[in-house]
Amino acid sequence: MDIAVIGTGYVGLVSGVCFAEVGNNVICVDHDEQKIEKLQNLISPIYEPGIEQLMEKNLNAGRLAFTSDLAQAISQSELIIIAVGTPSLPNGEANLTYIEQAAMEIGKAMNSYKIIATKSTVPVGTNEHIQMIIAMNTMQSFDVVSIPEFLREGSAINDTLHPDRIVLGIENPSLAAPLTELHRSFTDQIFVTSIRSAEMIKYASNAFLATKISFINEISNICEKVGADVTEVAKGMGQDKRIGSSFLSAGIGYGGSCFPKDTDALIQIAGNVDYEFQLLKSVVEVNKSQRYKVITKLEASLGPLSGKSVGIWGLSFKPNTDDIRYAPSIEIVETLIRAGARLKLYDPIAMEKFRERINHPAIQWCENALEAATGANAICLLTDWEEFKAVPLSQLIFVMEQPILIDGRNVFSKEQVQGTGLEYYSVGRPDLI
Numbered sequence: 440m441d442i443a444v445i446g447t448g449y450v451g452l453v454s455g456v457c458f459a460e461v462g463n464n465v466i467c468v469d470h471d472e473q474k475i476e477k478l479q480n481l482i483s484p485i486y487e488p489g490i491e492q493l494m495e496k497n498l499n500a501g502r503l504a505f506t507s508d509l510a511q512a513i514s515q516s517e518l519i520i521i522a523v524g525t526p527s528l529p530n531g532e533a534n535l536t537y538i539e540q541a542a543m544e545i546g547k548a549m550n551s552y553k554i555i556a557t558k559s560t561v562p563v564g565t566n567e568h569i570q571m572i573i574a575m576n577t578m579q580s581f582d583v584v585s586i587p588e589f590l591r592e593g594s595a596i597n598d599t600l601h602p603d604r605i606v607l608g609i610e611n612p613s614l615a616a617p618l619t620e621l622h623r624s625f626t627d628q629i630f631v632t633s634i635r636s637a638e639m640i641k642y643a644s645n646a647f648l649a650t651k652i653s654f655i656n657e658i659s660n661i662c663e664k665v666g667a668d669v670t671e672v673a674k675g676m677g678q679d680k681r682i683g684s685s686f687l688s689a690g691i692g693y694g695g696s697c698f699p700k701d702t703d704a705l706i707q708i709a710g711n712v713d714y715e716f717q718l719l720k721s722v723v724e725v726n727k728s729q730r731y732k733v734i735t736k737l738e739a740s741l742g743p744l745s746g747k748s749v750g751i752w753g754l755s756f757k758p759n760t761d762d763i764r765y766a767p768s769i770e771i772v773e774t775l776i777r778a779g780a781r782l783k784l785y786d787p788i789a790m791e792k793f794r795e796r797i798n799h800p801a802i803q804w805c806e807n808a809l810e811a812a813t814g815a816n817a818i819c820l821l822t823d824w825e826e827f828k829a830v831p832l833s834q835l836i837f838v839m840e841q842p843i844l845i846d847g848r849n850v851f852s853k854e855q856v857q858g859t860g861l862e863y864y865s866v867g868r869p870d871l872i
């Protein structure tokens with residue numbers, strides 16, 4: 440198929456490259472000309488393992504191109520995929536400005552019948568709104584479908600090439616066969632629904648995963664008080680097939696560009712039809728407070744933080760991505776700065792994006808985990824990058840001012856910590872002092 444993908448962010452770029460990888464002709468469009476120039480030179484504007492190799496392969500095979508000329512991309516494509524951002528408005532609702540702009544531009548550029556597929560996460564009813572905007576800008580016939588995206592940053596290529604399922608929200612039944620055929624290169628698990636159900640499936644899925652995370656975080660808080668170990672509890676729970684083991688890792692809460700904004704948006708979607716989503720409101724509240732556990736533990740072991748040196752391991756909202764949107768690290772770092780601490784920050788990939796967001800004289804930018812630990816009164820591990828698991832813990836006692844490690848992601852086992860001389864605090868597990 441000839442496909443245009445609008446938006447070359449985490450979703451659009453990966454989807455475009457993967458559609459090319461399975462044999463389609465794909466043209467990726469972005470209105471950010473700097474991004475397009477980078478992409479044309481085979482430099483990915485996002486960090487995603489394996490993306491540049493796949494870009495090069497498919498560009499060389501003539502199946503992939505990048506442009507900022509939206510009209511040209513639309514005119515030569517049968518399927519137009521919308522993958523622009525839908526960030527939060529201050530009231531939590533999804534900001535549809537980019538979607539509306541893209542719909543208008545698509546309508547203006549259409550030269551023949553097109554299928555327009557929305558991959559961006561949009562509130563229920565938005566695809567009807569998109570349909571209306573396009574219709575106001577073209578005389579051509581077209582169909583709008585909803586194909587929500589479920590990929591995870593950090594494993595986005597594998598998730599796209601081998602998804603658990605594809606959801607196709609379709610109103611025109613004649614599109615089920617060609618769109619099923621298009622996605623069969625990825626999986627046979629294709630679920631055709633109404634557009635409104637497809638839109639809801641995406642929000643409900645993210646809200647459910649966020650609920651699992653906040654649930655286990657609350658269990659971890661209770662574990663700390665009753666002397667149980669949340670890692671053992673989660674393992675015992677997860678062996679029950681009805682529960683499943685994924686998304687039961689206690690820590691400092693979820694972040695990223697999806698869960699925080701999608702939970703807020705679903706609360707708003709419900710509120711707009713006079714339904715108070717009480718459970719999800721609690722999930723969000725629990726998540727907001729969980730990150731401050733790190734600060735509480737720091738204060739409990741160090742006393743007042745003013746003038747103390749704190750090493751931070753990890754800034755991205757999760758490993759294998761440079762994405763810091765809604766990362767717990769942001770509020771933790773801001774709170775520590777306000778408390779007068781001096782900070783030594785290190786992340787394998789996300790330092791540049793973090794520096795664009797927060798730059799303060801109290802921050803020292805470090806080259807590696809050991810440098811961030813050197814001279815520190817404590818280390819806080821905020822992202823479970825593989826690299827941190829390989830740090831020789833027994834060396835820390837020789838470089839740190841005080842050997843305190845606060846593991847916000849339960850990366851280390853009791854066996855790894857015992858005998859290292861570290862004072863070790865984690866989440867929902869007994870302290871090792």
Ligand code: NAD
Pocket residue numbers: 445446447448449450451468469470471474522523524525537540541544558559560561588589590591592696697
């Ligand atoms: P992003 O911000 O990384 O990328 C969006 C891109 O769209 C940007 O490059 C921007 O320049 C471009 N853009 C915006 N308006 C445009 C226009 N009119 N024409 C051309 N380009 C335009 O966003 P993302 O993280 O890729 O997310 C995209 C959507 O997918 C969101 O709705 C998000 O909720 C959803 N989603 C994201 C993920 C994820 O892990 N990031 C996973 C599933 C779903």
